[in-house]
Amino acid sequence: MQSNLRTKLIQLFAEADGEFLSGQKISEELGCSRTAVWKHIEELRKAGYELEAVRKIGYKMKKKPDKISENEIRFGLKTEKMGQVIYFKDSVSSTQKIAHELANNGSPEGTIIVADQQTEGRGRMARVWHSPAGNGIWMSLILRPAIPVQKTPQLTLLAAVAIVQAIEEQTGISPEIKWPNDILVNGKKTVGILTELQAEADQVHSVITGIGINVNQVASDFPDDLKETATSLRIVSGKKIDRAALIQTILLTFEKRYQDYTRHGFQPIKLLWESYALTLNRRLTARTLNGTFHGKSLGIDDEGVLLLETSEGIKRIYSADIDISS
Amino acid sequence: MQSNLRTKLIQLFAEADGEFLSGQKISEELGCSRTAVWKHIEELRKAGYELEAVRKIGYKMKKKPDKISENEIRFGLKTEKMGQVIYFKDSVSSTQKIAHELANNGSPEGTIIVADQQTEGRGRMARVWHSPAGNGIWMSLILRPAIPVQKTPQLTLLAAVAIVQAIEEQTGISPEIKWPNDILVNGKKTVGILTELQAEADQVHSVITGIGINVNQVASDFPDDLKETATSLRIVSGKKIDRAALIQTILLTFEKRYQDYTRHGFQPIKLLWESYALTLNRRLTARTLNGTFHGKSLGIDDEGVLLLETSEGIKRIYSADIDISS
Incomplete structure (x- = not known):
C-alpha cells in the first residue's frame, strides 16, 4: 500500500x-x-x-499496534499547539540534542521530538538515562515562554504536574513527585524530566523539556543497577499501555497547565504540584554541590526553590539529590 | 620577518x-x-x-600600534584564567555566536573571543549593536560557574562592576551603571553587556558574557540615531585609549570580582554594584513586556531583580527598559 x-x-x-x-x-x-x-x-x-x-x-x-510513529501521535491529538509539529525517529542519540538544534533553527513552540530508542539518553547533570527501544516514551518539547531565566525551574514543576495528571487519566495510577524532577510510583522512579534552556539574562529564547517515561518494560528489562530503584507503568498496572495515546494525553494536559501558567502565573501550578509532592513536610537529606543538609521540607517558593528547615534556619535548596528519611 | x-x-x-x-x-x-x-x-x-x-x-x-591582535592581548596579561585562551578575528558576524559554538565544543572557562569588527553585533533582546572596525572592544567571555540558573543575572551585574573598575583604572573616567546591563558616561551609553546562557534548570553549562565598549570613536563616527544617546571613552577623555591594554585590565578586574563571587557569594558584588548604580533611590519608569510601571527604585535583590516601590506596593522587575525621571 x-x-x-x-x-x-x-x-x-x-x-x-x-x-x-x-x-x-x-x-x-x-x-x-x-x-x-x-x-x-x-x-x-x-x-x-x-x-x-x-x-x-x-x-x-x-x-492500534504497540508502536509509536508520527501518524500514531498525530491522529486524534486534541491540542492547539503542543505536538502540532512532530519529529519522530526510530533511534536517536538524544532527543534533547536534536531539540536544541531545531530550537536554534527556529522551530515553533510546541514542536516535539519523539524517538523509540535513545542511544545516549541523558538525565539531570549529564547522568545516563536508560532508553531502550519498544517500551518507553523518550520525548523533547520545545517551549518559548515569555519569562525571565529565574522562573524557568517553574517549568520543570509544571511538566511534572501535567505528566502526573496524564498518567492518572490514562492508567488510573497515582504517581508522586519527588523534587526537583522525578516522578515515582510506589517509591520507584518511573518518569524523569530534564529542563534545559537557552537564554539571555532577562529573556528566555527556548526551553527544551525532556521527558523520559518507563512505560511497558517488564522487570527483567531493567539493567541490574536500576532494578531496585526503577519501575514502569506496565509493572504497576499489570497491563500494556498505549504509548502514542499517553503522549497525546500528556501533550493535552501540558497545554492546559501551560495555558493556566501563561494566564495566571505560577500559583495554580504550585498548588497542584504541592498536592502531588512526596517531598512536602517530610524530613529530608539534600545532597548539594555545596554540602549535605538535613531538615524538614517546608515546600517550594515562587521560583521552584526547595525550602528546607534546618537546625541553622531555613536553607534555600536550588539543586540537590534528595533522600527522604521519614 | x-x-x-x-x-x-x-x-x-x-x-x-x-x-x-x-x-x-x-x-x-x-x-x-x-x-x-x-x-x-x-x-x-x-x-x-x-x-x-x-x-x-x-x-x-x-x-604599541592602535590595533588589537592575539599577541597584543596576550603579552602582559596578568590573569590566571580569564583570557588565557584567545580567539581573535578581524571581522566576525557576532562574537557571541562564535562563543556559543566554542562553549558547546568544550572551550574552558576564561576563553575569550575578540573581534575588531562585528557585522551582526547584538545587544539585549536581539537589538542591533553598532560594532565598527578600529574603534571598539567587541568581546565575548566563556564562563562555567557552578550556580543555578536563578543566579545567572548576578553575572551581568558582576561584569558591570568589573568593567567600571577597569575603565576607572585605565582612563580615570568614572562611569555609572544603569540596570540591568548598560554602563553610561555623562548619561550616554558607552558599554553594553549581554549575558547569555546554556543551562539545565538547576545547573548552568555555560554563561557567555558579551561586552561591547565604545572606545575610540569620535562623534562623527556614530550613526545619526545613536549621536544623542551614545558616547565613547575617547570623546569623554579627549584622548585615544589603548584597546588591548583596556581588555587586559578588564580581564584582570573581572577575574578578581569573579573570585570574590565564587568565594563569598553575591553580597560583595552587590555592594560594589550599588555604589556605581545610577538607578538607586531614583524615580523610574520601567517598561516591561507586562506593562509600564512607575516608582522609586529601592535597589536589587539577591537575584539581581530590580525592586520598584510603586503606588501598589513593591514590584519585582525582572526585565525592563528604564527611563530615569528624577
Missing part, C-alpha cells in the same frame, strides 16, 4: 473514534475500489492493527 | 615593561645577528610600533 493511502486510512479510523466505517465510505475517501479497501485493511492487520470486519456494516479499529 | 620571530620580539618588549633591551640580549633571545635584530625592529616600526633606539644601550618600546 502506498504510504499516503495507509496514512489516510489510519486517519479515517482515528476520526471514526472506535465506530464502524462502511467499506463504501472508505473506498470513496481513498478513491479506490472496495476490493482495494479490503487489501489495505489486510495490510494494516499485518502491521499490527486489530480491525473488526462485519458484513454490510463495515470496519472498526479495535486496537 | 617570520611571524614567530615577530611574536617573540613583541613578547620580549612586553616583558621589559617599557625598559630598554640591549641589542645583544635581543640577538641572543631570537638567535639571530645584531644586523638581523635591527631589520626586525624596522619591520615593527612599519607595523605601527614606536620604538626608541639609543646607541650602546639598546631598544625601548614606547607605544
Whole structure:
C-alpha cells in the first residue's frame, strides 16, 4: 500500500473514534475500489492493527499496534499547539540534542521530538538515562515562554504536574513527585524530566523539556543497577499501555497547565504540584554541590526553590539529590 | 620577518615593561645577528610600533600600534584564567555566536573571543549593536560557574562592576551603571553587556558574557540615531585609549570580582554594584513586556531583580527598559 493511502486510512479510523466505517465510505475517501479497501485493511492487520470486519456494516479499529510513529501521535491529538509539529525517529542519540538544534533553527513552540530508542539518553547533570527501544516514551518539547531565566525551574514543576495528571487519566495510577524532577510510583522512579534552556539574562529564547517515561518494560528489562530503584507503568498496572495515546494525553494536559501558567502565573501550578509532592513536610537529606543538609521540607517558593528547615534556619535548596528519611 | 620571530620580539618588549633591551640580549633571545635584530625592529616600526633606539644601550618600546591582535592581548596579561585562551578575528558576524559554538565544543572557562569588527553585533533582546572596525572592544567571555540558573543575572551585574573598575583604572573616567546591563558616561551609553546562557534548570553549562565598549570613536563616527544617546571613552577623555591594554585590565578586574563571587557569594558584588548604580533611590519608569510601571527604585535583590516601590506596593522587575525621571 502506498504510504499516503495507509496514512489516510489510519486517519479515517482515528476520526471514526472506535465506530464502524462502511467499506463504501472508505473506498470513496481513498478513491479506490472496495476490493482495494479490503487489501489495505489486510495490510494494516499485518502491521499490527486489530480491525473488526462485519458484513454490510463495515470496519472498526479495535486496537492500534504497540508502536509509536508520527501518524500514531498525530491522529486524534486534541491540542492547539503542543505536538502540532512532530519529529519522530526510530533511534536517536538524544532527543534533547536534536531539540536544541531545531530550537536554534527556529522551530515553533510546541514542536516535539519523539524517538523509540535513545542511544545516549541523558538525565539531570549529564547522568545516563536508560532508553531502550519498544517500551518507553523518550520525548523533547520545545517551549518559548515569555519569562525571565529565574522562573524557568517553574517549568520543570509544571511538566511534572501535567505528566502526573496524564498518567492518572490514562492508567488510573497515582504517581508522586519527588523534587526537583522525578516522578515515582510506589517509591520507584518511573518518569524523569530534564529542563534545559537557552537564554539571555532577562529573556528566555527556548526551553527544551525532556521527558523520559518507563512505560511497558517488564522487570527483567531493567539493567541490574536500576532494578531496585526503577519501575514502569506496565509493572504497576499489570497491563500494556498505549504509548502514542499517553503522549497525546500528556501533550493535552501540558497545554492546559501551560495555558493556566501563561494566564495566571505560577500559583495554580504550585498548588497542584504541592498536592502531588512526596517531598512536602517530610524530613529530608539534600545532597548539594555545596554540602549535605538535613531538615524538614517546608515546600517550594515562587521560583521552584526547595525550602528546607534546618537546625541553622531555613536553607534555600536550588539543586540537590534528595533522600527522604521519614 | 617570520611571524614567530615577530611574536617573540613583541613578547620580549612586553616583558621589559617599557625598559630598554640591549641589542645583544635581543640577538641572543631570537638567535639571530645584531644586523638581523635591527631589520626586525624596522619591520615593527612599519607595523605601527614606536620604538626608541639609543646607541650602546639598546631598544625601548614606547607605544604599541592602535590595533588589537592575539599577541597584543596576550603579552602582559596578568590573569590566571580569564583570557588565557584567545580567539581573535578581524571581522566576525557576532562574537557571541562564535562563543556559543566554542562553549558547546568544550572551550574552558576564561576563553575569550575578540573581534575588531562585528557585522551582526547584538545587544539585549536581539537589538542591533553598532560594532565598527578600529574603534571598539567587541568581546565575548566563556564562563562555567557552578550556580543555578536563578543566579545567572548576578553575572551581568558582576561584569558591570568589573568593567567600571577597569575603565576607572585605565582612563580615570568614572562611569555609572544603569540596570540591568548598560554602563553610561555623562548619561550616554558607552558599554553594553549581554549575558547569555546554556543551562539545565538547576545547573548552568555555560554563561557567555558579551561586552561591547565604545572606545575610540569620535562623534562623527556614530550613526545619526545613536549621536544623542551614545558616547565613547575617547570623546569623554579627549584622548585615544589603548584597546588591548583596556581588555587586559578588564580581564584582570573581572577575574578578581569573579573570585570574590565564587568565594563569598553575591553580597560583595552587590555592594560594589550599588555604589556605581545610577538607578538607586531614583524615580523610574520601567517598561516591561507586562506593562509600564512607575516608582522609586529601592535597589536589587539577591537575584539581581530590580525592586520598584510603586503606588501598589513593591514590584519585582525582572526585565525592563528604564527611563530615569528624577
